[in-house]
Amino acid sequence: MHELLSPEKGGKRLLLGNEAIIRGALEANVRFVAAYPGTPSSEIIDGFARLGHEAGVEVEYSVNEKVSVESACAAAISGVRSLCSMKHVGLNVAADAFMTLAYVGVKAGMVIVTADDPSLHSSQNEQDNRFYAKMAHVPMLEPATPQEAKDMVQPAYEISERFRIPCLLRTTTRVNHCRGVVELGDLPSGSVQGDFQRDPFNLVVVPMVGRKLRLQLLEKEKQLQEVSESSPFNRVEGSGRWGIVTSGVSVLHVRDAVRELGIQDKVSVLSLGMTSPIPERLIGDFLQNVDRVMVVEELDPYLEEAVRNVAQKMGRSLTIAGKGPAGIPQAFELDSLKVQKALGRFFDVPVQAPAPLSAPQDLPARPPNLCPGCPHRATFYSIKKIFGEDAVYPTDIGCYTLGLLPPLQMADFLICMGSSVSTAGGFSRVLDRPVVAFIGDSTFFHSGMTGLVNAVTHDRNILLVIMDNGTTAMTGHQPHPGVSITPGGRKEPKVDVEQVVRGCGVQRVTVVNPLNVKKTQAALEEIKEDLKEGGVSVLISRSPCPLFERRALGIKQRVVFQVTDACDLCRDCLSQLGCPAFVWERDGAGGQCVRINETLCNGCAVCAQLCDAVKPKKLEA
Amino acid sequence: MSMEKARDAGLRIFFTGVGGQGTLLATRMVGEAALIQGLNVIMSEIHGMAQRGGVVESSIVVGDLVSPVIAEGQADVMLAFEPLEALRALEKCHAHTTAVVSTVPIVPFTVATGQGRYPDVQGVLETLQKDLAQVVALDAVALARQAGNVRAANMVVVGVLAGLGKVPIERSAWEESLRRLLPAKLHGVNERAFALGFDAGRAVA
Numbered sequence: 001m002h003e004l005l006s007p008e009k010g011g012k013r014l015l016l017g018n019e020a021i022i023r024g025a026l027e028a029n030v031r032f033v034a035a036y037p038g039t040p041s042s043e044i045i046d047g048f049a050r051l052g053h054e055a056g057v058e059v060e061y062s063v064n065e066k067v068s069v070e071s072a073c074a075a076a077i078s079g080v081r082s083l084c085s086m087k088h089v090g091l092n093v094a095a096d097a098f099m100t101l102a103y104v105g106v107k108a109g110m111v112i113v114t115a116d117d118p119s120l121h122s123s124q125n126e127q128d129n130r131f132y133a134k135m136a137h138v139p140m141l142e143p144a145t146p147q148e149a150k151d152m153v154q155p156a157y158e159i160s161e162r163f164r165i166p167c168l169l170r171t172t173t174r175v176n177h178c179r180g181v182v183e184l185g186d187l188p189s190g191s192v193q194g195d196f197q198r199d200p201f202n203l204v205v206v207p208m209v210g211r212k213l214r215l216q217l218l219e220k221e222k223q224l225q226e227v228s229e230s231s232p233f234n235r236v237e238g239s240g241r242w243g244i245v246t247s248g249v250s251v252l253h254v255r256d257a258v259r260e261l262g263i264q265d266k267v268s269v270l271s272l273g274m275t276s277p278i279p280e281r282l283i284g285d286f287l288q289n290v291d292r293v294m295v296v297e298e299l300d301p302y303l304e305e306a307v308r309n310v311a312q313k314m315g316r317s318l319t320i321a322g323k324g325p326a327g328i329p330q331a332f333e334l335d336s337l338k339v340q341k342a343l344g345r346f347f348d349v350p351v352q353a354p355a356p357l358s359a360p361q362d363l364p365a366r367p368p369n370l371c372p373g374c375p376h377r378a379t380f381y382s383i384k385k386i387f388g389e390d391a392v393y394p395t396d397i398g399c400y401t402l403g404l405l406p407p408l409q410m411a412d413f414l415i416c417m418g419s420s421v422s423t424a425g426g427f428s429r430v431l432d433r434p435v436v437a438f439i440g441d442s443t444f445f446h447s448g449m450t451g452l453v454n455a456v457t458h459d460r461n462i463l464l465v466i467m468d469n470g471t472t473a474m475t476g477h478q479p480h481p482g483v484s485i486t487p488g489g490r491k492e493p494k495v496d497v498e499q500v501v502r503g504c505g506v507q508r509v510t511v512v513n514p515l516n517v518k519k520t521q522a523a524l525e526e527i528k529e530d531l532k533e534g535g536v537s538v539l540i541s542r543s544p545c546p547l548f549e550r551r552a553l554g555i556k557q558r559v560v561f562q563v564t565d566a567c568d569l570c571r572d573c574l575s576q577l578g579c580p581a582f583v584w585e586r587d588g589a590g591g592q593c594v595r596i597n598e599t600l601c602n603g604c605a606v607c608a609q610l611c612d613a614v615k616p617k618k619l620e621a
Numbered sequence: 622m623s624m625e626k627a628r629d630a631g632l633r634i635f636f637t638g639v640g641g642q643g644t645l646l647a648t649r650m651v652g653e654a655a656l657i658q659g660l661n662v663i664m665s666e667i668h669g670m671a672q673r674g675g676v677v678e679s680s681i682v683v684g685d686l687v688s689p690v691i692a693e694g695q696a697d698v699m700l701a702f703e704p705l706e707a708l709r710a711l712e713k714c715h716a717h718t719t720a721v722v723s724t725v726p727i728v729p730f731t732v733a734t735g736q737g738r739y740p741d742v743q744g745v746l747e748t749l750q751k752d753l754a755q756v757v758a759l760d761a762v763a764l765a766r767q768a769g770n771v772r773a774a775n776m777v778v779v780g781v782l783a784g785l786g787k788v789p790i791e792r793s794a795w796e797e798s799l800r801r802l803l804p805a806k807l808h809g810v811n812e813r814a815f816a817l818g819f820d821a822g823r824a825v826a
Contacts, residue, residue: 180662335688336690354715357714366705574733
């Protein structure tokens with residue numbers, strides 16, 4: 001049995017926030033889960049994928065976040081509780097569906113987990129998705145801990161069902177990837193049969209329906225505000241005259257900061273777990289009982305604006321502080337020290353934190369890197385050889401974004417999933433340079449296909465390189481429509497990338513294995529000639545992610561490579577290929593050599609095709 | 622409230638290492654042991670882009686603390702699985718911090734491409750010893766090899782923490798945690814690695 005299906009009510013487990021959300025949804029009898037993976041949300045869909053069959057939950061790795069919301073809302077409108085999870089920027093992709101689903105609503109509960117990533121641990125931006133709740137007029141809960149994440153799921157479904165509206169569960173990285181003690185609740189039994197009632201004048205959003213639903217949505221929001229006013233997740237602790245308003249993980253930073261400042265007796269803390277709709281009366285009552293207030297929240301001044309708004313409405317004149325150079329930083333995540341300093345300045349209390357030590361400034365960096373043997377490196381290497389420095393290289397989101405780093409430096413522009421191919425089309429019309437765009441297979445399905453159709457339609461002169469490693473590697477090897485390696489072995493892909501590309505109208509399609517350097521470069525020479533005729537060429541550079549292939553199929557590595565005495569120390573292996581298995585050793589006496597770290601070498605043989613001094617060594621079976 | 626008093630209320634342990642070293646498993650082992658011991662425990666991990674050979678950081682707070690993030694100068698204990706990363710994480714430490722450092726370098730690729738030089742390990746340890754209250758430096762890889770597998774170096778480091786007695790967790794809870802987290806066929810080698818670390822920690826406690 002999967003750990004998260006333990007029937008032991010009251011049992012305590014050390015769960016990741018994301019696992020706690022899974023358990024909470026199971027306790028709430030969720031039956032349909034759909035998601036596209038994205039840090040820090042991925043463990044939710046991955047966990048459901050592992051236990052779905054056993055738990056009787058339909059689990060879908062959707063092609064993108066918009067599709068996941070559409071798919072899951074169909075279940076919810078048919079009376080089956082559903083869940084979607086996505087990283088913060090995923091909600092941008094899903095926003096079209098999300099905004100109007102708020103109008104149409106649901107029948108059974110639907111929870112959308114939106115996982116923000118303050119400090120951009122693994123994201124292209126930090127955006128504050130609480131504003132989505134405000135914009136869509138939907139209810140939102142913000143847990144602080146794994147226990148609270150689990151505990152909020154059931155009420156989220158109840159609110160969603162009672163008001164027939166999707167509910168946002170808004171987390172941040174430090175909730176998703178925090179592991180804490182979680183006490184388990186009951187798991188319900190019994191399946192749910194979907195039931196769809198035809199009701200087009202409420203479910204088909206033409207303007208006359210939308211107008212009616214808009215009014216209903218605003219009415220629902222008023223009623224939801226009453227839920228928020230009395231929500232057990234919104235509470236005041238302490239009775240001092242110094243006010244603090246906070247929500248989500250910031251509640252925890254505040255608690256430690258207040259204690260370390262020794263001001264427990266002087267403060268009242270309003271901790272908000274339900275932050276949409278804003279509980280205005282609760283905030284108003286709180287403001288009556290404090291002399292000044294500081295709003296402690298990560299990212300943008302969502303609560304701060306609400307608090308100022310309430311104070312203005314009630315004519316209460318008091319000092320309200322929040323974001324600002326002397327206050328709470330707007331960029332990057334908070335910690336208890338940042339909060340201590342801001343509270344200390346605002347309430348004029350000395351901060352007694354231990355002095356941090358300082359690390360030397362000139363330490364060598366250790367950025368993440370493409371793995372040894374990664375086929376993306378071989379693709380970048382060959383394309384750089386043929387297209388050189390002159391070309392513009394729009395890229396996309398996945399492991400291959402790491403091609404940005406030296407020595408490859410094969411990434412010139414990126415804004416979001418799918419932007420490689422569409423921006424390439426734009427660049428090609430205003431620049432007199434070759435344009436070569438990179439996109440991964442999973443990202444191509446997610447949002448590259450429409451850009452490719454656009455490029456073909458408008459005769460854009462670009463080369464699109466689809467770096468097909470057969471999986472969604474960066475987020476943990478999730479499947480996508482084109483996968484051929486499955487837990488059951490190799491299979492025909494459900495959707496073949498090459499056929500899709502041809503179906504998009506591309507006439508010139510080439511498939512290569514990038515680990516074969518000579519053939520790949522020969523194919524690229526031909527493509528370079530073809531591009532002179534104008535139009536779109538596509539290169540599918542196909543070689544499975546070796547980490548994934550070996551783990552999934554149990555393939556053992558048979559060979560490693562070694563640098564022999566024939567090495568002339570040209571160091572092209574380091575300065576051009578940049579495989580991290582290569583080591584340049586220098587001793588104090590000026591002696592140096594290049595060698596391959598055999599425990600890192602993956603045996604891909606790309607370096608041996610570039611350098612005669614590199615020779616294979618068979619590994620013992 | 623004095624600084625000492627604030628520290629008595631809870632303990633913050635900062636973990637730093639390189640992707641592939643088992644830093645997160647070591648973190649879970651401490652967390653699970655704390656749970657078995659009945660302590661309040663919160664762990665925080667960074668996934669995703671941070672892996673792929675980059676720095677992996679995680680944290681554990683036990684006792685009467687609730688924020689999962691260890692800020693600058695807040696780590697009471699640092700477990701460093703690699704010496705350069707120990708040095709880089711100094712800003713998380715304060716003058717009373719205890720550090721456990723595995724001395725085996727993993728040279729970052731940036732050094733191989735000539736972007737910077739790897740610092741002298743002896744110099745790194747001297748800096749740590751000068752700045753911190755206590756530094757336990759040991760070749761965890763050699764001890765893991767002695768236990769039967771170099772990959773168990775993470776268990777050696779956790780063993781040192783246990784042997785030092787910095788966290789109020791009994792030996793039986795540590796051992797149960799190890800058995801919970803690892804498949805049975807890996808128990809022997811990891812238990813031996815943990816024990817070697819434990820003895821090393823106990824010797825300097």
